Amino acid sequence: xxxxxxxxxxxxxxxxxxxxxxxxxxxxxxxxxxxxxxxxxxxxxxxxxxxxxxxxxxxxxxxxxxxxxxxxxxxxxxxxxxxxxxxxxxxxxxxxxxxxxxxxxxxxxxxxxxxxxxxxxxxxxxxxxxxxxxxxxxxxxxxxxxxxxxxxxxxxxxxxxxxxxxxxxxxxxxxxxxxxxxxxxxxxxxxxxxxxxxxxxxxxxxxxxxxxxxxxxxxxxxxxxxxxxxxxxxxxxxxxxxxxxxxxxxxxxxxxxxxxxxxxxxxxxxxxxxxxxxxxxxxxxxxxxxxxxxxxxxxxxxxxxxxxxxxxxxxxxxxxxxxxxxxxxxxxxxxxxxxxxxxxxxxxxxxxxxxxxxxxxxxxxxxxxxxxxxxxxxxxxxxxxxxxxxxxxxxxxxxxxxxxxxxxxxxxxxxxxxxxxxxxxxxxxxxxxxxxxxxxxxxxxxxxxxxxxxxxxxxxxxxxxxxxxxxxxxxxxxxxxxxxxxxxxxxxxxxxxxxxxxxxxxxxxxxxxxxxxxxxxxxxxxxxxxxxxxxxxxxxxxxxxxxxxxxxxxxxxxxxxxxxxxxxxxxxxxxxxxxxxxxxxxxxxxxxxxxxxxxxxxxxxxxxxxxxxxxxxxxxxxxxxxxxxxxxxxxxxxxxxxxxxxxxxxxxxxxxxxxxxxxxxxxxxxxxxxxxxxxxxxxxxxxxxxxxxxxxxxxxxxxxxxxxxxxxxxxxxxxxx
Amino acid sequence: xxxxxxxxxxxxxxxxxxxxxxxxxxxxxxxxxxxxxxxxxxxxxxxxxxxxxxxxxxxxxxxxxxxxxxxxxxxxxxxxxxxxxxxxxxxxxxxxxxxxxxxxxxxxxxxxxxxxxxxxxxxxxxxxxxxxxxxxxxxxxxxxxxxxxxxxxxxxxxxxxxxxxxxxxxxxxxxxxxxxxxxxxxxxxxxxxxxxxxxxxxxxxxxxxxxxxxxxxxxxxxxxxxxx
Numbered sequence: 001x002x003x004x005x006x007x008x009x010x011x012x013x014x015x016x017x018x019x020x021x022x023x024x025x026x027x028x029x030x031x032x033x034x035x036x037x038x039x040x041x042x043x044x045x046x047x048x049x050x051x052x053x054x055x056x057x058x059x060x061x062x063x064x065x066x067x068x069x070x071x072x073x074x075x076x077x078x079x080x081x082x083x084x085x086x087x088x089x090x091x092x093x094x095x096x097x098x099x100x101x102x103x104x105x106x107x108x109x110x111x112x113x114x115x116x117x118x119x120x121x122x123x124x125x126x127x128x129x130x131x132x133x134x135x136x137x138x139x140x141x142x143x144x145x146x147x148x149x150x151x152x153x154x155x156x157x158x159x160x161x162x163x164x165x166x167x168x169x170x171x172x173x174x175x176x177x178x179x180x181x182x183x184x185x186x187x188x189x190x191x192x193x194x195x196x197x198x199x200x201x202x203x204x205x206x207x208x209x210x211x212x213x214x215x216x217x218x219x220x221x222x223x224x225x226x227x228x229x230x231x232x233x234x235x236x237x238x239x240x241x242x243x244x245x246x247x248x249x250x251x252x253x254x255x256x257x258x259x260x261x262x263x264x265x266x267x268x269x270x271x272x273x274x275x276x277x278x279x280x281x282x283x284x285x286x287x288x289x290x291x292x293x294x295x296x297x298x299x300x301x302x303x304x305x306x307x308x309x310x311x312x313x314x315x316x317x318x319x320x321x322x323x324x325x326x327x328x329x330x331x332x333x334x335x336x337x338x339x340x341x342x343x344x345x346x347x348x349x350x351x352x353x354x355x356x357x358x359x360x361x362x363x364x365x366x367x368x369x370x371x372x373x374x375x376x377x378x379x380x381x382x383x384x385x386x387x388x389x390x391x392x393x394x395x396x397x398x399x400x401x402x403x404x405x406x407x408x409x410x411x412x413x414x415x416x417x418x419x420x421x422x423x424x425x426x427x428x429x430x431x432x433x434x435x436x437x438x439x440x441x442x443x444x445x446x447x448x449x450x451x452x453x454x455x456x457x458x459x460x461x462x463x464x465x466x467x468x469x470x471x472x473x474x475x476x477x478x479x480x481x482x483x484x485x486x487x488x489x490x491x492x493x494x495x496x497x498x499x500x501x502x503x504x505x506x507x508x509x510x511x512x513x514x515x516x517x518x519x520x521x522x523x524x525x526x527x528x529x530x531x532x533x534x535x536x537x538x539x540x541x542x543x544x545x546x547x548x549x550x551x552x553x554x555x556x557x558x559x560x561x562x563x564x565x566x567x568x569x570x571x572x573x574x575x576x577x578x579x580x581x582x583x584x585x586x587x588x589x590x591x592x593x594x595x596x597x598x599x600x601x602x603x604x605x606x607x608x609x610x611x612x613x614x615x616x617x618x619x620x621x622x623x624x625x626x627x628x629x630x631x632x633x634x635x636x637x638x639x640x641x642x643x644x645x646x647x648x649x650x651x652x653x654x655x656x657x658x659x660x661x662x663x664x665x666x667x668x669x670x671x672x673x674x675x676x677x678x679x680x681x682x683x684x685x686x687x688x689x690x691x692x693x694x695x696x697x698x699x700x701x702x703x704x705x706x707x708x709x710x711x712x713x714x715x716x717x718x719x720x721x
Numbered sequence: 722x723x724x725x726x727x728x729x730x731x732x733x734x735x736x737x738x739x740x741x742x743x744x745x746x747x748x749x750x751x752x753x754x755x756x757x758x759x760x761x762x763x764x765x766x767x768x769x770x771x772x773x774x775x776x777x778x779x780x781x782x783x784x785x786x787x788x789x790x791x792x793x794x795x796x797x798x799x800x801x802x803x804x805x806x807x808x809x810x811x812x813x814x815x816x817x818x819x820x821x822x823x824x825x826x827x828x829x830x831x832x833x834x835x836x837x838x839x840x841x842x843x844x845x846x847x848x849x850x851x852x853x854x855x856x857x858x859x860x861x862x863x864x865x866x867x868x869x870x871x872x873x874x875x876x877x878x879x880x881x882x883x884x885x886x887x888x889x890x891x892x893x894x895x896x897x898x899x900x901x902x903x904x905x906x907x908x909x910x911x912x913x914x915x916x917x918x919x920x921x922x923x924x925x926x927x928x929x930x931x932x933x934x935x936x937x938x939x940x941x942x943x944x945x946x947x948x949x
Contacts, residue, residue, distance in 0.1 A: 389840030391831045398822035635818035638779065639811070640835035641803025
């Protein structure tokens with residue numbers, strides 16, 4: 001037979017063998033699912049990279065090209081705003097000439113007092129739509145970093161226009177990445193790529209390895225037979241490819257079908273409030289095609305390379321195979337201590353990459369160590385079982401003693417899941433800790449006392465109109481701060497003070513004592529951070545117009561909650577071109593948490609995806625191993641009429657090793673995450689939750705494995721083949 | 722005074738079983754008293770293994786009776802059948818079907834442990850049987866030769882002192898010398914243990930050692946000479 005004919009025959013024979021092999025159907029499913037997951041993971045990475053690129057390009061395209069007063073055709077000023085727990089940018093624009101270039105995404109210049117919002121911001125609700133003036137139209141996708149971006153262009157009214165504080169520009173588009181837009185409040189590309197590789201890439205890679213080795217015991221024996229028949233390494237590889245090619249091809253096709261919709265329309269992602277822009281997805285098309293073709297080839301290569309090599313003179317039994325890579329065990333303590341100490345010693349910018357990479361390596365090596373420990377305790381377990389007449393212990397002990405690698409494969413998925421989930425949870429707790437505190441204080445204070453501040457000019461501020469816009473009984477007090485003495489004065493005239501139940505301070509400012517519940521709470525909170533509130537009598541408008549850091553406090557006499565958006569709208573109309581409205585006593589505490597919340601949500605999405613993959617991996621691994629157990633115990637259990645033996649064996653060979661591995665993973669993760677700034681209680685709570693989930697997963701695996709073995713044992717029949 | 726007649730260990734009456742329109746057992750009859758042996762021969766696919774599976778209760782015949790120690794196993798519930806099989810039946814498979822990682826003693830004693838025996842009794846019976854059968858001590862059963870493994874399988878089948886011992890091609894995978902040794906061992910068990918033995922085999926030499934040599938011919942068990 002010529003070479004091509006032989007290859008075709010080997011491929012065909014391999015395909016036929018895959019159907020009849022032990023655990024053949026499980027391996028078929030595993031390879032199918034692993035390839036699909038690997039292709040999806042690669043496509044996800046490429047789409048993310050393309051999305052980052054596209055967002056950067058659009059961000060660059062909308063930043064103004066600064067110009068001198070003489071040549072400027074428009075005025076431009078970006079300000080920060082927030083809604084719910086999300087920060088975003090509001091850009092104030094004003095054309096100076098009739099031919100002033102439009103910012104990307106706008107089809108016409110808004111009229112004075114009009115605002116053009118992004119579709120996502122507009123969809124937040126009616127309260128946001130009117131905050132900046134009349135909302136007219138929406139910003140087109142080419143003017144936004146992503147369709148989910150919150151962004152607004154506002155053309156101020158003539159009264160509020162503040163040319164002094166705006167930048168003159170002659171057009172749009174720069175070559176550097178500006179500090180404006182969604183990317184400022186979201187996961188950065190470097191952090192995202194690291195998190196993606198650890199939380200999605202590693203599980204996907206693990207799935208491929210586990211799938212390639214499902215039913216390894218029977219297949220290794222078959223490889224030995226092929227070798228004995230004179231099959232070369234190449235022939236064995238073609239045979240192995242024949243076994244795997246169909247499920248791998250189907251898996252890649254399924255993934256391609258699953259990814260295709262992102263090329264047709266904008267795709268919202270769950271959890272993270274992010275929409276993938278179809279244009280970015282299409283830009284990634286060549287890479288996606290490469291992934292759909294290349295990843296399955298890589299999976300096939302892995303399947304071939306992960307077959308044990310033929311070693312003349314060596315036993316083909318697992319005992320010998322298990323001893324081959326003991327040197328890898330020595331890498332574990334190096335990786336463990338290297339990660340913790342290396343993070344301390346690394347330059348500040350490299351700490352996160354060092355910690356992330358070290359954690360991934362440590363967790364990847366841990367299953368091998370857990371396997372070696374469990375395997376080494378196998379003989380003692382078997383002796384104990386034999387002495388006490390416990391069949392489950394006896395069989396499991398002997399099975400575990402055969403080799404560390406089958407045990408490592410068994411526990412790998414759960415160990416990696418626990419490690420990743422725990423690290424993800426700890427990182428999320430890091431990001432969300434601050435915003436949780438802010439939220440708690442906000443809830444405590446409510447919105448009965450809100451602060452309006454601005455960095456823009458308030459020389460024409462009209463406080464009386466501002467008050468009257470907010471309805472009857474609402475007062476506005478000016479705020480002045482003296483950073484040297486730590487004193488903050490609230491300025492109002494006597495009728496207002498009396499209205500609020502405060503004795504009118506006639507001469508020097510007096511420490512604020514009020515019956516107004518909201519103001520009293522705010523004063524108490526300020527006192528707790530060393531700021532004392534004083535009441536001073538004065539003209540609010542005058543104080544606002546002359547203050548270097550103008551700021552107002554708005555509150556209702558009856559203590560009712562105020563609408564932040566209504567206050568914002570009134571402030572933008574009457575106080576300054578752009579204002580910031582927050583719960584009083586919260587000013588300055590909100591910065592940075594928007595990014596943290598977004599990062600936390602991304603981590604949540606990625607770790608859920610990764611852990612879901614791993615749960616499937618763990619199940620596939622456990623079931624595949626127990627098909628063999630069921631077949632081998634079949635004769636004994638049939639003759640003895642004892643089906644409980646499967647559950648006993650499962651407890652000792654699945655539950656106990658996995659529970660041990662979970663505990664080891666929790667302990668190692670605890671140690672590895674010590675360089676993180678997370679609170680010990682947060683780490684403990686995250687690790688306890690993940691550890692408990694891991695143990696529950698181990699119990700389900702053990703039950704599932706026993707059930708599979710029991711089912712395999714029930715259908716066992718003597719075969720005279 | 723007349724004594725109650727002892728029922729045969731195994732009695733098959735008019736056992737019928739077919740699959741996919743093909744009749745494998747078409748009214749098979751067989752009676753095997755304690756202390757005697759029967760061999761069943763027949764071409765591949767003639768229904769020999771099906772016959773053994775009917776006896777073990779792994780498949781239910783479409784009609785007829787399969788009595789083991791006076792009990793028709795075709796009418797037993799799954800739980801009662803498992804208990805009856807555990808008490809009265811032992812089986813030797815063609816490839817031993819042993820757990821390769823366990824020692825020979827452990828392979829034999831787990832059958833006894835699973836039947837509910839105490840560990841000391843199970844161990845001592847397993848060791849004694851293996852010594853009598855001449856199985857060398859080994860760390861793992863997978864290190865034994867084919868003949869030795871088959872002797873371990875015989876020991877496992879005998880450890881619960883069954884009244885009925887079934888053997889499915891017990892020498893099929895063995896060479897001449899080992900085949901002789903295993904055959905000697907099997908056919909000595911009815912005399913030594915007082916059990917009934919049914920051996921399904923392709924091997925005329927092995928079949929020739931049985932007290933009664935039967936042939937599965939067109940779904941019926943007939944004396945070897947009749948079949949020719």
